[in-house]
Amino acid sequence: MQLRTEKPVITAKNYLSVGPGEYPCGNNLYLVVTPSGGRRWAFRYQRNGVVKKMGLGxxxxxxxxxxxxxxxxxxxxRHLAKGTDPREHRNDEKRRAQGSRLFGEFAEEWRQTYEAGLKHKAARNKLKRIVQVICKQLHKLRLDEIETEHIIAVLRKVWxxxxxxxDTRQRIKKILDAAIALNLRPKHNPADWDSRLKPIMPKQRKRGSIRGGHKAMEYHDLPAFMQKLAANSDQSAxxxxxAILTFARTIEVQNMRWSQxxxxxxxWDLGTLDTKNERPKRTPLPRQTLAYLRDTYEGRVSEEFVFPGRSLTKPISNMTMLKHLKQITGDETLTVHGFRTTFRTWAQExxxxxxxxVEHCLHHITGDDAEKAYKRGEALRKRRVVMQAFADFATRSPNNKVTPMRAA
Structure with a gap:
């Protein structure tokens, strides 16, 4: 009578040395060793009453x-527990990988190409956040399997x-347009607004037709605010x-250089650097601003930036001015950009x-494209009068009665 020998328990130390046979390793895993020396892992399972085997490597x-x-x-x-055949799932994954590219890798390549045409760092950072963060749930989807419901799931989070x-919808549409052009997905674009998304997405509240959507300080409150701001000795103040007295945008003040x-x-000659409409920009400086800049120049700590950051080789953060505005006013809704509206309202009233x-002071060149093409003058003298009048109003004692300023 031949005795039955028990198979050894497979461990990390002996699985490379056991002889021919099939060895259970737990969780339906088997080590299969052939007489010729072949050695592989296999997963055995039963599906709809049929015993199946799937090679693992x-x-x-x-x-x-x-x-x-x-x-x-x-x-x-886990796939079995969900009612999915693990072998069919693996085969589907292989077909998916071979059939088209994933959205994540394609979108990242597209971003790096597209951002080369973006002038401002803020625009490039916004694009990067849309592709890498907001659209993250699309990254592992194939380009040819993305449908409108996938786009809606992304948009609902930022609606x-x-x-x-x-911006997110427009960028996704451009990415999928590029994929269509390269024959990586069907011709229809699931991010198209009129035909796909508009009939489904809820209506958004309109911002209104009046320019200047940023929350602005009432111009009557400006002199008192400027008095409090003057008491703060920080560079960012x-x-x-x-920014307030020159009507400049945050990025323009942030990157103000002595060479300008x-x-x-x-x-202050910005050229076209950091300007929104890419037209050359020269700004007259009111006496109050000029006096500060002259004093600061004598004791400057950076040869490049007027308002350097901690490293002195980079400008201050774009949030430092907003931080002081909120600290002094206690109003979380106010914005630095809103002071341009404050000036505009003061000038009108x-x-x-x-x-x-007045519009030229804000670097808004009025008229249609043809008119703008012929408007080459800078109106420096007239703008200097307007800007000085506003600076005098903003920096006067808030206790003094404000009398209307009239053009000379």
């Missing part, structure tokens, strides 16, 4: 380790942010003052300055 020294094979077996059990949701300033002539010159 080589069990030789250069193949899968025991721990890795067990992980694959556990993953297969309360009107501009962000609009001075940057905020410069004519401290004798009282001019309290002065008779020409509207075209």
């Amino acid at each position: 080589s069990a030789k020294a250069a193949g899968l380790k025991l721990s890795e094979a067990k992980d694959k077996a556990i993953d297969a059990l 309360h942010q009107r501009e962000i949701s609009r 001075r940057a905020l003052e410069v 300033l004519d401290l004798e002539g009282g001019l 309290e002065t008779d300055f020409e509207e075209e010159i």
Whole structure:
């Protein structure tokens, strides 16, 4: 009578040395060793009454380790628990990988190409956040399997942010348009607004047709605010003052350089750097701003930036001015950009300055494209009068009675 020998328990130390046979390793995992020396991992399972086997990979020294094979077996059990055939699931994954590219890798390549045409760092950062963060749930989807419901799932998370949701939808559409052009997905674009998304997405509240959507301080409150701001000795408080009195955008003040300033002539020449409409920009400096800049220049700590950051080789953060604004006013809704509206309202309510010159102070060139093409003058003298009048109003004692400013 021949005695039955028990098979050894497979461990991480002996799975490479056991002889021919099939060895159970737990969780439906088996080590299969052939008489010729072949060694592989297999997952056995039953589906609809049929016993099946799925190979997991080589069990030789250069193949899968025991721990890795067990992980694959556990993953297969999870698919069974969900009612999915693990072998069919694996085959689907292979077909998906071979059939088209994934959205994530394609979108990242597209971003790196597209952002080369973006002038401002803020625009490039916004694009990067849309592709890498907001659209993250699309990353593992194939380009040819993305449908409108996938786009809607992304947009619903940012739908309360009107501009962000609009930019996200537009960027996704451009990415999928590029995929269509390269024959990586069907011709229809699931991110098309009129035909796909507009009939489904809820209506957003309109921002209104009046320019200046940023929350602005009432111009009557400005002198008192400027008095409080003047009591703050921080560099960022001075940057905020410069922004208010020159009507500059945050990024323009943030990146203000000594090389741009004519401290004798009282001019700030940005060229087209950081300007929104890409037109050359020279800004007259009111006396109050010019006095500060001249004093600061003598004791400057950076040869490049007027308002340097901690490293001195980079500008201050774009949030420092906003931080002071919120600390002094206690109003979380106010924005630095809103002071441009404050000036515009003051000019409309309290002065008779020409509207075209007031708009030019904000670097808004009025008229259609043909008119703009012929408007090459800078109106520096007229703009200097307007800007000085506003600076005098903003920096006067709030106890003094404000009298309407009139054009000379």
